Amino acid sequence: xxxxxxxxxxxxxxxxxxxxxxxxxxxxxxxxxxxxxxxxxxxxxxxxxxxxxxxxxxxxxxxxxxxxxxxxxxxxxxxxxxxxxxxxxxxxxxxxxxxxxxxxxxxxxxxxxxx
Amino acid sequence: xxxxxxxxxxxxxxxxxxxxxxxxxxxxxxxxxxxxxxxxxxxxxxxxxxxxxxxxxxxxxxxxxxxxxxxxxxxxxxxxxxxxxxxxxxxxxxxxxxxxxxxxxxxxxxxxxx
Numbered sequence: 001x002x003x004x005x006x007x008x009x010x011x012x013x014x015x016x017x018x019x020x021x022x023x024x025x026x027x028x029x030x031x032x033x034x035x036x037x038x039x040x041x042x043x044x045x046x047x048x049x050x051x052x053x054x055x056x057x058x059x060x061x062x063x064x065x066x067x068x069x070x071x072x073x074x075x076x077x078x079x080x081x082x083x084x085x086x087x088x089x090x091x092x093x094x095x096x097x098x099x100x101x102x103x104x105x106x107x108x109x110x111x112x113x114x115x
Numbered sequence: 116x117x118x119x120x121x122x123x124x125x126x127x128x129x130x131x132x133x134x135x136x137x138x139x140x141x142x143x144x145x146x147x148x149x150x151x152x153x154x155x156x157x158x159x160x161x162x163x164x165x166x167x168x169x170x171x172x173x174x175x176x177x178x179x180x181x182x183x184x185x186x187x188x189x190x191x192x193x194x195x196x197x198x199x200x201x202x203x204x205x206x207x208x209x210x211x212x213x214x215x216x217x218x219x220x221x222x223x224x225x226x227x228x229x
Contacts (some may be wrong), residue, residue, distance in 0.1 A: 031174075032214045040123070042204065042221040043159075058216075092216065102208075104217055106151075108160040114128055 002026050005096035006091045006107035012035030013081045013114045021076040021110050028106045033058075033104070034066060036087040043090065049074055081114045088112070117142040121205045121220035128195055129228050136190040136203055136223045138179075144210030148172075148181055148188040149217065152203040159204065162190075200227045 006023045007075075013019055025032065030051045035043040045058030049068040063085060065077045078085055092109040121138045128134060140146065147166045151159040153154045163172030168183035189207060202224050206217040 031216070035216075040221060042219040043217075044219075045216055048216055092159075094216070103149075103161050103164070106160070108158040 004091055004093055004105050004107035006089075006110055008110060009108065011109045011113070013078075013112065015081060015083060015114060017081050018077065018079050019081065019112075020078075021089055021091070021112075022073070023075060023107060024073045024103070025091075025093040026072065027093060027095070027105065028071070029093035029095050029105075030071070031096065032068065033092040033094075034064075034074070034076045035090045035092065036060065037090060037109075038087050046076065046089075078112075081112075083114045084113045086112060117146065117207060117209055117218045119205050119207055119218055119220035121203075121223050123221055125224040125226050127161065127226045127228060128197065130197055132198075132227075134190070134192040134195045135227070136158045136225070138188045138190065138205035138220060140186050140205075140207050142186075142207055142209055142218075145183065146207040146209050148179070149206045149208075150177070150179055150188070150190050151206060151219075153202045153222070156202070162203070166227045195225075195227050197215060197229050200225055208221075 004025045033048045034046040046062045047066040049055045052071045089110045094104040118141045149164045150162040152162045153159045165172040165181035171180045177192045180223040202222045204222045205220040
């Protein structure tokens with residue numbers, strides 16, 4: 001029962017390097033999300049995709065790009081990593097575009113350190 | 116805009132103590148309210164939810180009641196265990212839904228000592 005799977009789990013980058021975080025869900029959900037979690041800040045939304053073929057900025061999109069490759073997959077790319085992007089990243093998904101009351105399911109997180 | 120405020124902690128309790136973690140929200144209408152739990156090194160898991168006023172969500176001995184009059188959704192448990200040590204997040208989705216997901220509080224770190 002995989003749910004939301006994200007890779008890699010841990011990554012260390014040098015400033016200026018690029019990388020892509022991969023996320024896939026097997027629950028046939030329409031909406032997918034990328035959050036970052038920082039101490040004392042809770043979770044903040046980076047980007048979301050309400051349905052296949054659409055993406056929108058969240059609260060903290062600067063320095064990131066996303067691709068909704070198909071209904072299952074939603075990737076997050078850091079084009080030129082900065083130390084301020086050191087964080088834990090969570091991918092999530094929910095069944096409906098209008099997710100009032102619907103549960104959002106989270107992956108296990110990706111710990112990213114930029115040195 | 117919508118927001119969620121919760122006590123940040125850490126909250127340290129002894130095993131079998133009574134737990135309350137306060138959560139209040141600011142939103143128009145009737146948002147759906149959630150509590151998520153994050154165990155060390157893991158992602159977030161839904162603990163309980165309530166989608167309309169006066170609803171009570173419950174799971175694993177935890178309860179929270181949606182109080183519209185006080186815009187609150189406080190989490191309670193009668194007797195905590197060491198295994199309840201985790202970070203707890205209160206969250207909301209606005210009324211009518213919201214394609215951009217949850218608005219989270221900053222999380223409350225709960226530590227239960229044997």
